[in-house]
Amino acid sequence: xxxLQAINPLLSAGWQRDGHEWxxxxxxxxxxxxxxxxxGYQSLKKILAAKMSPDDVIAEVKKSVLRGRGGAGFPTGLKxxxxxxxxxxxxxxxxxxxxxxxxxxxxxxxxxxxxxVIEGMIIAAHAVGAARGYNYIHGEIYELYQRFEExxxxxxxxxxxxxxxxxxxxxxxxxxxxxWGAYICGEETGLLESIEGKKGQPRYKPPFPANVGLxxxxxxxxxxxxxxxxxxxxxxxxxxxxxLGKPNNGGTKLFSVSGHVNRxxxxxxxxxxxxxxxxxxxxxxxxxxxxxxxxxxGSSAPVLPADIIMDCTLDYDSIAKAGSMFGSGAVIVMxxxxxxxxxxxxLSWFYYEESxxxxxPCREGTGWLHKVIQxxxxxxxxxxxxxxxxxxxxxxxxxxxxxxxxxxALPVLSFTKHFKSEFEYHxxxxxxxxxxxxxxxxxxxxxxxxxxxxx
Amino acid sequence: xxxxxxxxxxxxxxxxxxxxxxxxxxxxxxxxxAALIFAQDEKGWLANETISLVAKYLDxxxxxxxxxxxFYNMYDMQPVGKYKLTVCxxxxxxxxxxxxxxxYLKGKLGIDFNETTPDGKFTLKEGECMGACGDAPVMxxxxxxxRCFMAPEEIDRxxxxxx
Ligand SMILES: Cc1cc2nc3c(=O)[nH]c(=O)nc-3n(C[C@H](O)[C@H](O)[C@H](O)COP(=O)(O)O)c2cc1C
Ligand code: SF4
Ligand code: FES
Numbered sequence: 001x002x003x004l005q006a007i008n009p010l011l012s013a014g015w016q017r018d019g020h021e022w023x024x025x026x027x028x029x030x031x032x033x034x035x036x037x038x039x040g041y042q043s044l045k046k047i048l049a050a051k052m053s054p055d056d057v058i059a060e061v062k063k064s065v066l067r068g069r070g071g072a073g074f075p076t077g078l079k080x081x082x083x084x085x086x087x088x089x090x091x092x093x094x095x096x097x098x099x100x101x102x103x104x105x106x107x108x109x110x111x112x113x114x115x116x117v118i119e120g121m122i123i124a125a126h127a128v129g130a131a132r133g134y135n136y137i138h139g140e141i142y143e144l145y146q147r148f149e150e151x152x153x154x155x156x157x158x159x160x161x162x163x164x165x166x167x168x169x170x171x172x173x174x175x176x177x178x179x180w181g182a183y184i185c186g187e188e189t190g191l192l193e194s195i196e197g198k199k200g201q202p203r204y205k206p207p208f209p210a211n212v213g214l215x216x217x218x219x220x221x222x223x224x225x226x227x228x229x230x231x232x233x234x235x236x237x238x239x240x241x242x243x244l245g246k247p248n249n250g251g252t253k254l255f256s257v258s259g260h261v262n263r264x265x266x267x268x269x270x271x272x273x274x275x276x277x278x279x280x281x282x283x284x285x286x287x288x289x290x291x292x293x294x295x296x297x298g299s300s301a302p303v304l305p306a307d308i309i310m311d312c313t314l315d316y317d318s319i320a321k322a323g324s325m326f327g328s329g330a331v332i333v334m335x336x337x338x339x340x341x342x343x344x345x346x347l348s349w350f351y352y353e354e355s356x357x358x359x360x361p362c363r364e365g366t367g368w369l370h371k372v373i374q375x376x377x378x379x380x381x382x383x384x385x386x387x388x389x390x391x392x393x394x395x396x397x398x399x400x401x402x403x404x405x406x407x408x409a410l411p412v413l414s415f416t417k418h419f420k421s422e423f424e425y426h427x428x429x430x431x432x433x434x435x436x437x438x439x440x441x442x443x444x445x446x447x448x449x450x451x452x453x454x455x
Numbered sequence: 456x457x458x459x460x461x462x463x464x465x466x467x468x469x470x471x472x473x474x475x476x477x478x479x480x481x482x483x484x485x486x487x488x489a490a491l492i493f494a495q496d497e498k499g500w501l502a503n504e505t506i507s508l509v510a511k512y513l514d515x516x517x518x519x520x521x522x523x524x525x526f527y528n529m530y531d532m533q534p535v536g537k538y539k540l541t542v543c544x545x546x547x548x549x550x551x552x553x554x555x556x557x558x559y560l561k562g563k564l565g566i567d568f569n570e571t572t573p574d575g576k577f578t579l580k581e582g583e584c585m586g587a588c589g590d591a592p593v594m595x596x597x598x599x600x601x602r603c604f605m606a607p608e609e610i611d612r613x614x615x616x617x618x
Contacts, residue, residue: 142599177477194488197488260550299547
């Protein structure tokens with residue numbers, strides 16, 4: 001990780017690989033004193049000492065071309081500038097409800113660098129004039145919720161949060177809110193409903209959270225990695241961050257690589273890095289097998305066949321041009337042992353399960369998609385099923401309150417487009433093109449090799 | 456341990472109070488998710504009586520609390536075994552043995568998903584992405600403890616630890 005430490009030292013500095021696991025140089029490395037020793041809270045101190053105005057902070061973030069790391073890629077500085085000036089009650093919310101299949105970067109940030117998130121949130125609070133914030137943490141990582149609360153205690157005791165921070169007159173209170181198992185709460189307005197103590201059902205937009213957010217008040221909501229990138233930008237400057245990546249795609253980014261590679265894990269690389277380079281960092285293809293397909297941005301992004309993804313660079317523009325989405329930077333790698341029908345069946349079940357049920361096209365459509373894909377997978381497919389899948393998908397797209405509807409449809413459209421022959425084979429022959437034993441060999445307990453490892 | 460159906464323990468109420476204090480004074484209901492977690496910890500699962508207790512304590516309509524309890528997957532609306540094991544079988548995990556880990560557990564425990572062993576010790580659940588796909592197979596023990604890289608020998612060890 002030496003290269004990465006040099007280029008963005010606040011994001012993944014000190015993360016090391018120990019066998020198959022990522023860990024810190026020392027187990028307490030996430031604590032305040034270690035974070036400070038790595039240069040942590042220097043940006044906050046600098047801003048306060050220089051009495052940098054909110055507008056100047058926002059200008060610096062705009063210059064960095066940091067784009068939201070939660071999936072939509074919206075420019076962060078611009079989002080902050082939408083917050084109305086002068087309203088007395090405003091909020092900052094961090095989205096750590098990481099549940100998009102394939103994505104596991106925010107967990108490592110919370111595990112190794114909770115103070116980077118805290119520092120980023122304090123700076124954001126200053127920039128938008130919020131006096132209170134919440135970090136919404138995915139239900140399944142309770143141990144990291146507890147760690148975050150400990151980190152908050154440390155930051156409070158050191159005077160980084162609370163009243164009159166470091167004697168500057170700035171006040172900011174920050175708390176953790178624990179989720180409890182609902183993917184839809186990752187959608188920002190579903191998340192706000194959830195903090196309000198309700199079912200996490202997304203709201204109509206507009207109004208956007210910047211105008212009507214938490215408790216009806218102006219709210220800025222960003223992803224964990226977005227906030228964790230802020231200290232670097234304010235310390236070394238927006239230009240420095242932008243130059244780490246490429247135009248329109250500032251900075252470095254954590255990519256979560258999962259699936260059929262030798263070393264799954266998070267890798268921080270400059271935006272614009274060629275995909276084959278990332279694959280190589282992840283140890284290459286498991287068992288030396290052939291790459292078949294990659295979902296480049298979390299399960300909601302369209303799948304890309306090997307020949308297309310191998311020519312891509314890892315940035316919003318290149319992935320979009322190839323017909324997919326950069327999303328959360330979750331790279332799901334599949335080799336030739338994968339049956340694409342079975343893979344899609346599992347994904348379609350996920351969206352069906354996690355639809356919040358508010359919109360008819362999503363609630364009914366996700367059920368239909370799963371039912372039809374399931375029958376194809378289990379040898380009961382009908383010749384007209386591919387058209388039916390297309391129809392149902394197109395009837396969901398763009399007709400729902402939130403983007404989960406599209407997220408359910410896009411995998412279906414892309415799998416059936418790029419791997420049509422496999423679906424047709426399934427329908428005609430009532431079985432997989434890829435023999436069962438081969439499928440099994442591809443996925444069975446890969447981790448047997450690394451027994452003994454714990455979280 | 457004797458479980459009193461008619462009240463929440465002092466310790467639980469104290470934890471709830473700490474949560475309530477995180478939110479603006481007029482937004483007590485924001486603590487409902489945490490309160491239900493603590494109530495579930497204390498009682499083992501969320502019976503209607505328990506949900507009513509939480510509602511009363513937070514001055515919320517019972518129906519509103521019930522809606523929250525039934526919306527989020529990790530609340531148990533039915534009794535579960537002493538150890539609830541939730542295995543992620545979503546696609547990224549499945550590519551690295553998630554489904555096989557679940558099959559292995561089913562075989563070992565002699566139960567299917569959503570079932571409890573006759574001795575009341577284990578309940579098995581199928582989970583969705585836990586945000587730890589690089590560490591597959593991944594499972595949760597009683598909602599709060601994540602176990603990673605669960606190869607067969609690791610699963611055996613886990614089952615032995617569950618006394
Ligand atoms: C179904 C769905 C799930 C989402 N899940 C997450 C998530 O787990 N984490 C996240 O940061 N954003 C998620 N998002 C995106 C958020 O709505 C929002 O765009 C993001 O948190 C904004 O932060 P950013 O601008 O820093 O990316 C999700 C969106 C949808 C539609
Ligand atoms: S699109 Fe689906 S998940 Fe989103 S609000 Fe509508 S029903 Fe709920
Ligand atoms: S798919 Fe299993 S943890 Fe993400």
